[in-house]
Amino acid sequence: MTKGESTAAFNGARARGMLVVGGKFHDMEYARRELLAALGADDRVTTRCFVDYDRYDLLQQSDFLVSYTCDVAPSLEGQRALRDFITRGGRWLALHGTNSLLDFRADGKVTAPRLAPLFMETLGTTFVAHPPIEPYLVEVVRGDDPLVEGIAPFVVTDELYLTERHAELDVLLDTAFVGRADGFAENEWPAARHPVLYRRRLGAGEVLYFTLGHCRGHYDMRPLVDFWPQIDRGSWELPEYRTILARAIAWAAGLPVR
Numbered sequence: 001m002t003k004g005e006s007t008a009a010f011n012g013a014r015a016r017g018m019l020v021v022g023g024k025f026h027d028m029e030y031a032r033r034e035l036l037a038a039l040g041a042d043d044r045v046t047t048r049c050f051v052d053y054d055r056y057d058l059l060q061q062s063d064f065l066v067s068y069t070c071d072v073a074p075s076l077e078g079q080r081a082l083r084d085f086i087t088r089g090g091r092w093l094a095l096h097g098t099n100s101l102l103d104f105r106a107d108g109k110v111t112a113p114r115l116a117p118l119f120m121e122t123l124g125t126t127f128v129a130h131p132p133i134e135p136y137l138v139e140v141v142r143g144d145d146p147l148v149e150g151i152a153p154f155v156v157t158d159e160l161y162l163t164e165r166h167a168e169l170d171v172l173l174d175t176a177f178v179g180r181a182d183g184f185a186e187n188e189w190p191a192a193r194h195p196v197l198y199r200r201r202l203g204a205g206e207v208l209y210f211t212l213g214h215c216r217g218h219y220d221m222r223p224l225v226d227f228w229p230q231i232d233r234g235s236w237e238l239p240e241y242r243t244i245l246a247r248a249i250a251w252a253a254g255l256p257v258r
Helices: 030-041 076-087 117-123 239-253
Strands: 016-023 047-052 064-070 089-094 124-128 134-140 154-158 162-165 169-179 187-201 206-210
Touching: 016 030, 016 239, 030 064, 030 239, 064 076, 064 117, 064 239, 076 089, 076 117, 076 187, 076 206, 089 239, 117 124, 117 206, 124 187, 206 239
Parallel strands: 016 047, 016 064, 064 089, 089 206
Antiparallel strands: 124 162, 134 154, 134 169, 169 187, 187 206
């Protein structure tokens, strides 16, 4: 069995996937369509799609999970089911806002309440803040990993995730930041490097977290803003993002990573 393949894929069985796309302040319809198209590019993959994590009974019948959510967390029972899924050998590709829970205070500041600690510890990080969206450089940390092999440093215009770590992470891509995250309660950040793509091993399974992928349409900021003036596609328009996303999906499904 080659690196990046699961037992199910090696034996010729279809890889059974669960896709969760839902939440706030992002163009979830766009993300859902793009991810379903990427998952459907290989007929060895079959996917069931949901808007939250409540069908964790079906998760136990799956080989892998892909999530693109914002301000969505499972119940405690669901958090335990997710962790059990990973520790028994499941793979979880978590995208963009999966590790974000948000609270909008009366003073206009956004906080990241620590309301689902088991969920975040399983993921390996908790979103805390991001600076205003502007271009930044993503650099390769582990160029020998098949997920990023051949990828050169690239510039993205996306949310730069500033996170709190809960576990040892195998960082494949990262970025540097120092400055303010205006609009967030935790807004002063010293010079440091922040993960953009990382692996988090847990028991017999693994989480792969990719922080890029912000997207937003005209109506996705309601009720905060009635009409957002521009459509944001960010990293989705970059070939590097599409290449890494396709490789990450193959990894999740236990197919060869090319």
